[in-house]
Amino acid sequence: MIPVLTDIPCKCITNDVSDFAEPPKISNRPPSQITANEGSTLSLCCEAKGSPSISVLWLRDRQYSDSTLAFQENGCLEINPVKHNSDGDYICQARNRFGLAEATTTVTVNKKGCLSSDNSLPYSSIGRTERGN
Secondary structure, three states: OOOOOOOOOEEEEEOOEEEEEEEEEEEEOOOOEEEEEOOOOEEEEOEEEEEOOOEEEEEEOOEOOOOOEEEOOOOEEEEOOOOOOOOEEEEEEEEEOOEEEEEEEEEEEEOOOOOOOOOOOOOOOOOOOOOOO
16 A cells, blocks of 8 residues: 655646646644734734645634624735634635645734733723822
């Protein structure tokens, strides 16, 4: 039995038509973790290569449909605005008939108006005033 290595491109001939067969491979991954402020815009980009041409799809927590996401043809996903419930796992899927490749980004949201356990603001505040005695 001859082992098949899927990471190596191969030449496949079907019906006398020659096609270069290469399963998808993600060439530019989004970060594995990212933190965004509520109300901001977040762009996640994922580039992949393969042959025949590949399709790139974004999922949120393994769901295919989310009306708050804007997909772009260049493989990017835009979340605008980032909402308090936008946190979770965002998965870039690249696929063609020879395979599937995935990259996952975990998004954490700094929520507006939330106080940490020590009652301080979650991030710095310009013009913050201290209460006097």
